[in-house]
Amino acid sequence: MILNNNQITVTSPLLPDLNDFIPLLKDIWDRKWITNNGYYHQQLEEKLADFLGVPYISLFTNGTIPLLVAVQALKLGKDGRNEVITTPYSFVATSNILMWNNLKPVFVDIEPETGNLDPEKIENAITDKTCAILPVHVYGNPCDTAEIKKIADKYDLKVVYDAAHAFNVKQNGKSILTEGDLSTLSFHATKTYNTVEGGAIVCKDKETKDYIDSLKNFGYTSEIYITETGINGKLDEIRSAYGILNLTNINNAIAHRKYVAETYRKALKEISGISFFNEQKNVNYNYSYFPIFVDSSKYWLSRDELFTKLRDRGILSRRYFYPLITNFSPYENIPSASKENLPIANKMADTVLCLPIHHLISDKDLKRIINLILTK
Missing domain, CATH: 3.40.640.10 (Type I PLP-dependent aspartate aminotransferase-like (Major domain))
Structure with missing residues (x-):
């Protein structure tokens, strides 16, 4: 691409x-x-x-x-x-x-x-x-x-x-x-x-x-x-x-990533079918990723449909981690790799979408991303 x-x-x-x-x-x-x-x-x-x-x-x-x-x-x-x-x-x-x-x-x-x-x-x-x-x-x-x-x-x-x-x-x-x-x-x-x-x-x-x-x-x-x-x-x-x-630049970069994450949280917190992790207490994060989880029974698109919608409009998100390691051929025959053994991991992999987050994202970029997620 x-x-x-x-x-x-x-x-x-x-x-x-x-x-x-x-x-x-x-x-x-x-x-x-x-x-x-x-x-x-x-x-x-x-x-x-x-x-x-x-x-x-x-x-x-x-x-x-x-x-x-x-x-x-x-x-x-x-x-x-x-x-x-x-x-x-x-x-x-x-x-x-x-x-x-x-x-x-x-x-x-x-x-x-x-x-x-x-x-x-x-x-x-x-x-x-x-x-x-x-x-x-x-x-x-x-x-x-x-x-x-x-x-x-x-x-x-x-x-x-x-x-x-x-x-x-x-x-x-x-x-x-x-x-x-x-x-x-x-x-x-x-x-x-x-x-x-x-x-x-x-x-x-x-x-x-x-x-x-x-x-x-x-x-x-x-x-x-x-x-x-x-x-x-x-x-x-x-x-x-x-x-x-x-x-010498990393603290400013992390500060901006935090701003991006907080903006996403504020904008998406009331959207039915869109969820994200709550931050743990007493943790200083580096805001390396911002994963959301898409429940298609409540949100109007599936995770993959939202991924495609964003991509077609010039916004590159990532289904990370998908597929699960256990779904790759070197691992799929290991007994502990069965879907029955890993229900939460499979559900998370099937619904996760990491939104853009880095030190160069502007308010204009954020508005564009969030509006596309909010708009049917």
């Missing part, structure tokens, strides 16, 4: 000012060090850890390899237990990384209030083969981390949070990225904060960070020693410099 000036995209990348970026590029050219833990890479790790309020952070070239490495770092499956409880309501990378690590995803249903894993259903799915829980903070909604921790401690399970949507989300003043054994981030161009492509693992101590840094660099521990079977997941200097500049 070719975009034109009248189209409103579902998201738009936060871009640093080109005039600010060029001097950093010149400096990178002068240094002649463009990857392998260079100056800007180290700077971005330090700045991100400070900005996010986390102890340590390890940068990656995208948001999927951190999940792969997190599983390796925690040695999941090495003790003979090979099942990981996870969500069907996510981007497919969440469960793909389990399959790549020869782990068996066990899908459980989600909470209708948040889209996140239901802790009660987590506990019911645990067997003697369960080694970990892999929840997702869906759309930046914090999971019930306290309850998940209780379950993990009770059954000696590791917890890896897929926090791809949760950049700078805080609960009770504390970063949710410090929950679990490890949390992973995505800095893809579609995310609230981006480094074009990129990602990270949040670590609680330097020993873990050093180990993860080795795993993402082929297993090197020194110039001539490889002690692990690692992978290449490093972030380069150009994207690191880009990320440093984007940190």
